[in-house]
Amino acid sequence: MTAARLMLRRHRLLIGSWSVLLVALAGGTVSAYQSTYPTERERRAAVDLIQHDAATTLLYGRLPDPGTPAQMFAWEVGALATLLVAVMAVVLAVALTRAAEEDGTLELMLTSGADRRTPIRAACGVLVAVAAVLAAGCATGAGLAAGRVDGVTWPGALAFGAVLAVTLLVVGALTMVLAQVVASARAARRLGMAAVGVAFVVRAFADTRDAERLNWASPLALSTTAGPFTHDRWWALAAFAGVAGALAWLAVLLSDRREYGAGLLPATESRDARLNIRSGLGLTARLFRGDILTWTVAVACVGALFASMGSTVVQQSREGDLDGFLGSQLESGDPEAAYLAYCGTAVGIAVAVFAVLSVLRTGRDEREGLADHVLATGTDRWRPLAWNVTATAVGCALILLVTGAASALIAPMTITGTDVALRAFTYSAGQWPAAMAAAGWTALLVGLRPGAGPLAWVLPAAGGTLALLGRLFGVPQAVQDLGIFQHVPDPAAARPGLGGLAVLLAVAAVTVLAGVIAAARRDVVLG
Numbered sequence: 001m002t003a004a005r006l007m008l009r010r011h012r013l014l015i016g017s018w019s020v021l022l023v024a025l026a027g028g029t030v031s032a033y034q035s036t037y038p039t040e041r042e043r044r045a046a047v048d049l050i051q052h053d054a055a056t057t058l059l060y061g062r063l064p065d066p067g068t069p070a071q072m073f074a075w076e077v078g079a080l081a082t083l084l085v086a087v088m089a090v091v092l093a094v095a096l097t098r099a100a101e102e103d104g105t106l107e108l109m110l111t112s113g114a115d116r117r118t119p120i121r122a123a124c125g126v127l128v129a130v131a132a133v134l135a136a137g138c139a140t141g142a143g144l145a146a147g148r149v150d151g152v153t154w155p156g157a158l159a160f161g162a163v164l165a166v167t168l169l170v171v172g173a174l175t176m177v178l179a180q181v182v183a184s185a186r187a188a189r190r191l192g193m194a195a196v197g198v199a200f201v202v203r204a205f206a207d208t209r210d211a212e213r214l215n216w217a218s219p220l221a222l223s224t225t226a227g228p229f230t231h232d233r234w235w236a237l238a239a240f241a242g243v244a245g246a247l248a249w250l251a252v253l254l255s256d257r258r259e260y261g262a263g264l265l266p267a268t269e270s271r272d273a274r275l276n277i278r279s280g281l282g283l284t285a286r287l288f289r290g291d292i293l294t295w296t297v298a299v300a301c302v303g304a305l306f307a308s309m310g311s312t313v314v315q316q317s318r319e320g321d322l323d324g325f326l327g328s329q330l331e332s333g334d335p336e337a338a339y340l341a342y343c344g345t346a347v348g349i350a351v352a353v354f355a356v357l358s359v360l361r362t363g364r365d366e367r368e369g370l371a372d373h374v375l376a377t378g379t380d381r382w383r384p385l386a387w388n389v390t391a392t393a394v395g396c397a398l399i400l401l402v403t404g405a406a407s408a409l410i411a412p413m414t415i416t417g418t419d420v421a422l423r424a425f426t427y428s429a430g431q432w433p434a435a436m437a438a439a440g441w442t443a444l445l446v447g448l449r450p451g452a453g454p455l456a457w458v459l460p461a462a463g464g465t466l467a468l469l470g471r472l473f474g475v476p477q478a479v480q481d482l483g484i485f486q487h488v489p490d491p492a493a494a495r496p497g498l499g500g501l502a503v504l505l506a507v508a509a510v511t512v513l514a515g516v517i518a519a520a521r522r523d524v525v526l527g
Contacts, residue, residue, distance in 0.1 A: 003109060005121035007096055008129070010049035010105070014095065015130055018088045021461055022081055022134060022164065027141020029077050032473040033069035034149040043067060054208060054309055061207045061224050070151030070229035073142070074160055078223040083200070085134070085164050089171035090128065090192035096123035097176055098185040101261060103368050110260075120176070120255045121179035124248045127172045135165035146385070156229035159237070163222050166240045170219040171196065174246035179253035183263035190294075197298070249308060280379055284387040285394075288358065292395040294400050295354045299347060302405040306343040307411040307424055337490050340407075344427030345467045348485045349401050351396050351431060352438040352460040357393040359385075359442040363450030366525055372450040375524070389443050389512050396435040404428035406498030419492040430488035433504035434463070437484045440511030450525050459484065 008015070047067030050056050056063075060079040064071055097120060099104050106119045139161030145152045174195055179188035203221040206214035215221035225236045258264050277283050362385050365371045371384055404425040411424035442456035466475065466483035480486060487500025 003114065003118050004125045004129070007100070007108070007126045011092065011095055011101075011126075013451065014092065014277065017454040017457060018084075018092075019130070019134055019137065021457070022084060022088075023137035023141055025077060025084075025465070026138040026160070026164075027082055029469065029473065030070070030073045030142050030145045031149055032469075033073045035474075043069070044210060047072075057207050058204050058305075058309065061203065061221065064227065064230045068151030068229070069149050070153075070156060071436075073149075073152075074156075074223060074228045074230075078160065078163065079220075079226070081138070081164055082167050082220055082223055085167045085170045086196045087193070089127075089168045089190060090175045090196060093123070093127065093172040093175035094179060094185050096126055096189045098179045098182075098188045098379055099364075099368075102185050107260075114520075116256065117252055120252050120517070123176065124173070124252075127169060127248075129186075131165035131168045134160035134168060137161070138164050147485045153229065155232050159226055159228035159232045159234065160223075160353070162234075162237050163226050163228055166237050166244065167219050167222050169244035170222075170240055170247070173251060174219075174243045177247055177254060180251055180258055181242065181264045182421060183265070187263075209404075219315065240384040242414050245375070249440055271275035280374060280383055281387045281390060283374070284384075284391045285515065288391045288395055291354075291358070291396060296399045299350050299354075300403045300406045301397050302408050303343065303347045303428055305348060307340075307407040308414050334490075335419070336415055336420060337358075337423055338490070340416070340420070340423045341410065341488065341490075343407065343424070344431055344488055345464075345485045347400070347407075347428045348431030348434050348465070348488075349464045351399050351435045352463070353395055354399065355392050355435045355439040356442050356456045356460060358395060359388055359439050359446060360453045360456060362388045362443075362447040363453050363525075366450055367472060371524065380520070381524075382516045385447060385519045386516050389516075392439050393436060396439070397432055399434070400429045400432050424493050426491040427488050431485065433508065434484040434487070436464075436508035437504045437511075440508035440515070442514035444511040444518070445515070447518035448522075450461045 044067070047063060047065075048061045050067070050072075060076055063075045090402065102121070109113055110116065132316075135158075139157045142160050143150065143157030145291060146154055146157065162284075171192070173517050175192035178191040178195065179185070182191060184189050199220045200219040202214055202218040203224075206212060206218070206221065207224070212224075215224050219240065222236070222240055225240075226233045227236075277286055362371075365384070374384055375381065404427075407426040407428055408421040412420045413423045438456075438460045441459045442453070444455050445452045463483040466480050467485040470480040470483070484504060487504060489496035489498060489500075
């Protein structure tokens with residue numbers, strides 16, 4: 001078995017789950033834009049609103065003229081899919097390189113006589129293969145709407161698929177370079193995610209400040225620079241593909257210049273001071289401390305930003321001039337409550353991602369042999385997972401409380417209405433049961449089989465899709481209610497219903513308990 005085939009086999013579940021999600025997102029949403037805006041007048045009104053709304057421009061970029069359904073698909077779904085592809089690229093690139101180095105896979109490969117460059121070259125080959133499959137699947141899914149959706153053409157669909165593929169290659173190759181610099185897979189993931197965050201900020205600044213040239217500095221702006229269904233600039237895609245190739249070459253070059261198992265930058269030396277850790281839960285909390293602080297600051301900033309940009313959207317909704325994506329979010333009830341609920345949903349999705357990543361650390365520590373050090377002290381087999389879920393629950397609560405408080409301070413300054421601060425706080429903090437449901441689902445999978453971890457993303461991904469796009473695409477309300485992010489009641493209502501939150505907490509409790517029991521009954525998994 002070649003190195004590339006071995007990597008594909010080891011990570012087939014990760015690759016498959018992400019690819020199916022992205023292909024389904026591309027192929028299953030394009031037709032809805034034709035039915036959502038059936039007349040030219042409705043479409044023109046929606047386009048004018050989108051092009052002059054700072055919030056949507058910040059999130060998705062600028063919508064080009066004339067705003068055909070195909071362009072709206074590439075603008076909205078393309079922005080979301082590009083961000084998901086970037087996250088996938090970071091996770092996959094680290095799994096193929098530094099994570100495989102830490103768990104001993106690459107060492108075993110090298111001892112069989114493979115050249116030192118073989119593993120990283122194979123990793124680059126896997127990225128190219130995944131990008132090709134992703135491009136073909138997304139292009140086919142979008143292209144099948146040609147003739148049924150205005151503006152959809154096969155050349156544009158191919159360009160759309162190529163945008164996602166090249167984004168995967170650029171972000172993946174950049175993450176491989178960063179992975180050669182730091183000393184661990186965890187640090188490589190943090191740097192990769194930080195790079196994705198910087199790319200998003202650059203793209204948002206370029207679109208909101210009319211600095212279009214800055215889009216060339218961000219791989220997340222490739223949909224704008226290439227312009228599928230508008231310009232189909234293949235030369236722009238070729239330029240970014242060249243950047244990906246140069247980054248891959250640099251990653252191979254840096255790999256030759258570092259020690260195996262180490263990074264180009266030396267690891268930070270630990271202090272000689274004694275760590276006052278008296279329990280396994282204390283150790284877990286200590287390990288989580290940095291991640292919780294980082295996520296708290298990042299999510300609080302995002303929540304405050306959303307709250308500060310709601311005045312125009314709420315006013316347009318009150319006047320009946322809001323259509324499209326935001327119009328579907330604010331179409332029922334009080335516009336201010338609906339907008340703050342939408343902000344809370346975005347915050348809830350981000351915290352659910354944190355919850356999934358945090359609980360998945362249990363399976364990763366087990367595969368890398370780190371759990372053995374804890375179990376060797378006589379600790380019960382189920383305790384590491386329980387400690388991890390507990391630390392995750394506390395971390396999610398802290399993130400949501402800080403974000404809710406920041407939103408409650410800022411929202412009344414920009415949004416007029418009753419109980420704005422209360423609603424801003426509750427709609428964010430109230431997403432804790434949803435985050436715990438995601439954590440419980442992940443704990444169940446890790447307890448049953450750590451290798452099934454990639455399936456943990458199914459619940460937050462499906463819930464986020466239903467929450468953000470369910471109304472826009474006319475999904476039945478009964479199906480929308482299956483999502484985990486839409487059950488926070490209006491705190492200003494006469495009788496706020498708490499049934500949905502109770503169900504989510506019950507699901508979280510049952511799945512965590514089942515995962516803990518399953519972890520206690522199976523063998524430790526290595527590699």
